[in-house]
Amino acid sequence: MSLQKLDHSFFRRSGIEVARGLIGTILVRRFRGREYRARVVETEAYVGPHDLASHSSKGRTKRTEVMFGAGGHAYVYFIYGMYDMFNVVASLEADPQAVLVRAAEPLGDWQADLSGPGKLARALHITRADNGVDLTGQKLFFLADPSSNPRVVRTKRIGVEYAGEWKDALLRFHDADSRAVSRPRG
DNA sequence: GCGTCGATGGCA
DNA sequence: GCCATCGACGCG
Numbered sequence: 001m002s003l004q005k006l007d008h009s010f011f012r013r014s015g016i017e018v019a020r021g022l023i024g025t026i027l028v029r030r031f032r033g034r035e036y037r038a039r040v041v042e043t044e045a046y047v048g049p050h051d052l053a054s055h056s057s058k059g060r061t062k063r064t065e066v067m068f069g070a071g072g073h074a075y076v077y078f079i080y081g082m083y084d085m086f087n088v089v090a091s092l093e094a095d096p097q098a099v100l101v102r103a104a105e106p107l108g109d110w111q112a113d114l115s116g117p118g119k120l121a122r123a124l125h126i127t128r129a130d131n132g133v134d135l136t137g138q139k140l141f142f143l144a145d146p147s148s149n150p151r152v153v154r155t156k157r158i159g160v161e162y163a164g165e166w167k168d169a170l171l172r173f174h175d176a177d178s179r180a181v182s183r184p185r186g
Numbered sequence: 187g188c189g190t191c192g193a194t195g196g197c198a
Numbered sequence: 199g200c201c202a203t204c205g206a207c208g209c210g
Contacts, residue, residue: 081194
């Protein structure tokens with residue numbers, strides 16, 4: 001039996017549902033003739049323009065445009081002069097929600113430190129060139145893993161101290177039993 | 187093990 | 199000027 005690819009109906013739900021649902025799934029990246037697989041262990045939800053930690057709270061700009069489209073596409077942005085961040089757009093058109101993929105565990109025949117969003121994107125060769133790609137396509141997609149039943153913990157998000165009342169919202173999800181999360185507790 | 191800080195560039 | 203980060207460094 002083969003694992004099933006997550007389809008558009010998976011992504012066209014709330015950011016919270018998508019963030020929670022991605023824990024334990026398998027991220028598949030195909031790049032330059034190679035395939036990389038990793039088990040997702042940490043995500044964060046950015047739930048809309050009212051969420052002051054979300055880039056969409058700054059309005060619709062060239063950078064955030066893809067978030068305003070339908071769920072199931074990649075939102076990749078560049079930050080701190082050196083890191084690309086890989087996000088999954090959630091929900092429906094005109095409801096700009098997204099999920100930051102923060103950490104994963106390499107699967108199969110390769111090793112990498114994927115314990116943090118900067119490291120994860122770099123190791124998987126995910127860059128701004130992937131902004132907008134369809135996550136049900138061939139280069140970047142997720143597989144459901146029915147054999148995975150992670151114990152999911154919910155904490156506040158990392159690095160959003162500027163976000164006023166939203167800084168403490170419990171919108172970070174991680175596998176409590178994974179050692180690959182970017183930080184054990186939030 | 188922990189806190190602090192510099193790198194480095196796009197963005198509003 | 200700030201930032202959804204990381205790694206190097208100093209401490210003791």
